[in-house]
Amino acid sequence: MAVAPTLLAVVIALGAALLATGIVGLIRDGRRIATPVYVTMGLGLIAVGTGMLLASQGHPVPLIVIVAAAVGVLLLGNVVGYPLLMVFLLYSGATVLRRENRSLGNALALLAGIALLLLPSTLGMLAPPDTVRTDAAYMARYAVHLSATVVVVYFGFAFAAFTAASLLYRWRRIRTVPVAVIVLGSGLINGQVPPLLAARLRRGLGIQTQFQGTPVIITSGGQGADEPRPEGEAMRDYLLAQGADPATVVAETESRTTEENLRYSRRLLAEPSSPVVVATSNYHVFRAALLTRTLGMHAHVVGAPTAWYYFPSATLREFAGVIRDRLWFTALSIAVLIILAVTFTLVIVPAIGPGTT
Structure with missing residues (x-):
């Protein structure tokens, strides 16, 4: 059955x-996950x-080429991208635990790699038999499998959007001369700057130098x-030792979280x-940018380099932080997906008919 040209024109107009x-969102601000x-x-x-x-x-x-390209991307992602991502997460996770302190935050890459390793077999165990039935046991298993699948897809899609938005934001240039450079703290070690x-x-000092x-x-x-003095004071002393003008460095010494860093x-x-x-670490840039947008600040966030092996765990921790910051939205989205999966099971599966494979 041919699709009406009017309907296709509506689809194209909606896409445009x-x-x-x-594009307008990326140009104007970029501090939104939805733009990519x-x-x-x-x-x-x-x-x-x-x-x-x-x-x-x-x-x-043209349509054949578009469909072939879409199928090729999906196959490449599943056959090549998925295993490579799993191996990379396992390797970087083991590396960060070997080189840094052993904590849950530093173990996130390793845990994510293990999760990807076990995910196909786990979903396979939950999958119902190939032959459709309408008894309660089959329907419950179908609903659980479908719900788990859509929730996994949801988090995969959300993480992909978060990663894309983060990368796009880091390419933005500073467009307005700032009146201040706020350097976010990250903790002292034995009272010294780690x-x-x-x-x-150094990234903050570089920005100050960039604007004379x-x-x-x-x-x-x-x-x-566990700190003998406020972090802001230690950070100020470090900058003065690097040659910063004492008249242009001010310490904020009351904050405990990133949001308080920005507010205070x-x-x-x-x-x-x-x-x-x-100024923060490169893995923390986008979440800090989201916070500045929430607080209504006219801010641009820049990042300092981080060791490659530390980056995956840190990025996953930031993503978890964004999910936590939007917990109600995430919980509502998951609830809607589960309701849709259960509804599909109760309505569509019986309509397919028992005995269908």
Whole structure:
């Protein structure tokens, strides 16, 4: 059955609207996870709609190419990408535990690699028999398997969108001269600035130098229970030892979390809406950017380099943090998916008919 050209035109127009929304969002701000989703969905709808429209006019080659490309990407992702990602996570996870302290946060890459290793067999164990039945046991197993599958797909899609948005954001340039550079704390070791925090401070000092020393540097961090002095003071001392002008470095010493880093540092500005640059580690850039957007700050976040083996676990920890920050949305999304999976099981499966394979 041919699809009406009017309907295809609507599909193409919807794709163009989504693509435009995504591009405008990326250009204006970039601090949203949804923007790369809009771009991807827009391109997909435009490609499929255009291909089907041309096919209806006797030119099937573009549609064949689009379908072949989509199938090729899916096959490449599953056959090549999935195993490579699993091996990389296992290797980087083992490396970070060998080189750094053994903690749950540092073990996330290893745990994710193990999860990917076990996922296919786990979903296979949950899968119902190939022959459709309508008894309660079969229906329950079908619903559980379908629910688990859609939830896994949901988190995979969410992580892909988070990663894409993070990469796109890091390519953005600073467009406004900042009045301050806020350097986020990450903890002291024996009262001294450790390498990871030192990299953040050097990044902040580099931004100040880039703008001819105009922005004030705010070193942000309170005093933890195991720290002999406030982190912000230690960070300021480190910058002064690196040659920073004492008149352009201010310590914020009350914050305990990233959100407090930003809130309390903003209080030190003459105008809360003034443009600022926030310096942190590269894996933490996008989550910090999301927080600045939530707080209504005119901010651009930049990152300092991190060891490659540390990056996967840290990125997974940041993703978990974003999920936690949006816990109600995540819980609601999962609940809706499970309801849809159960509804499909109760309504569609019996309609397929028992004995079907």
